[in-house]
């Protein structure tokens with residue numbers, strides 16, 4: 111394949127994450143996207159909720175039990191000349207760390223908001239990560255077929271709560287039983303809403319110009335009056351569309367629709383694909399790496415065990431950042447300092463995994479991981495040696511001391527807990543200056559403790575005993591030459607170290623952090639760990 115073909119392939123890539131508060135409609139919207147891409151058929155999309163939400167990303171028993179998506183999945187499909195990679199993210203807040211990492215692999219984010227609820231807790235958290243990365247954020251206000259909050263209030267809510275300006279690309283006419291469709295500000299046409307019976311029936315929506323007499327007939331005089339008034343208000347008050355601001359993550363284009371009835375989804379997709387970016391250059395330690403000019407490179411953003419229970423496999427997900435990947439080619443794992451071939455490279459296609467022969471910057475591939483990769487690792491071509499900026503380790507907020515019940519199972523216990531930590535689901539620490547006898551586990555959300563217990567029992571056949579610890583605050587020590595024995599802390603402080611021997615401190619009370627700093631001049635503490 112010639113260089114220009116590679117460039118063409120990369121330019122048509124669009125890689126984005128969907129974020130939302132649970133129940134806003136992320137799964138439903140994703141399924142409708144796939145429908146347009148022909149990746150799933152209609153029948154596949156109309157299963158009941160229980161099956162639908164598991165159809166795509168059901169990899170762990172625990173997800174079935176709890177009815178939440180614990181893991182993220184990646185889906186690829188083609189639409190309108192684009193090659194689209196959707197990074198699905200877990201909905202439950204206790205797994206937000208996983209979502210943070212997934213956002214590191216995305217070039218933009220689609221934020222799904224429930225029109226009757228506005229901005230919710232989980233949206234706010236995830237949104238902060240998007241802002242940190244300056245990626246474009248698109249808003250889909252969903253469930254317009256249900257009674258919605260006032261449209262201006264919804265926009266206000268986004269602007270105030272999230273601190274981002276909004277620019278409605280279309281505007282709803284009514285909501286709930288009175289929902290008539292959306293008015294597109296650019297084309298000055300109304301796309302009429304038709305009941306597709308939850309998306310099972312082909313929609314019969316029409317486009318009617320705003321000045322056509324037919325429109326008033328369709329929407330009714332009251333709606334028509336209100337629409338005209340709102341358009342006037344909107345044109346006077348809202349931010350103008352500005353692609354540069356959108357690309358910089360400072361202005362969010364807003365769309366209205368109803369994922370369930372498949373209304374407004376294709377309109378959204380079309381605009382979104384034009385407004386979002388293809389893979390952009392990324393920062394590495396040697397400078398910025400251009401996705402087109404440079405040879406293959408990627409970084410690991412996620413490690414997932416048990417993709418397939420029968421095979422006990424572990425998969426490392428990599429985001430390709432530059433060039434083209436060919437199966438079988440020799441690559442270089444920077445952190446491991448080893449040349450290697452990536453084993454069983456694969457991609458997700460709706461429900462199925464399939465082996466990939468080639469992939470391009472923007473794509474996500476999963477490769478078989480015999481236990482050598484860690485989150486944040488860089489893979490590039492032999493002869494090159496650079497590392498992409500690491501993915502920050504988020505500070506755990508809950509700690510527990512963990513040991514195995516059966517002392518004979520020490521080996522399985524250490525193996526299991528280490529592997530689960532490498533995946534980034536938990537962080538493990540030891541007391542300073544002791545071995546692995548006592549393991550302290552730190553998690554961002556308490557549900558992770560349950561996942562750990564469950565997985566150790568089911569995958570490693572080890573029962574554990576867990577004792578909750580009162581610590582809530584953690585800091586990484588940045589000083590390279592610190593003498594931990596000389597460090598004077600507070601009575602609620604504990605000195606610990608991570609698996610790489612890096613020193614950390616944990617405290618019960620937040621004010622103790624400041625006191626410790628005061629007692630140890632020159633001590634540099636960091637809130638995030640570096641991978």
Ligand code: GDP
Nearest residue numbers: 130132133134135136137138252253368369370
């Ligand atoms: P997620 O948790 O964000 O993935 O949300 P789901 O896609 O699972 O949707 C949550 C619930 O809202 C489900 O019962 C959906 O059928 C329903 N839902 C999703 N989109 C819409 C919509 O546009 N209109 C209505 N009325 N319900 C919707």
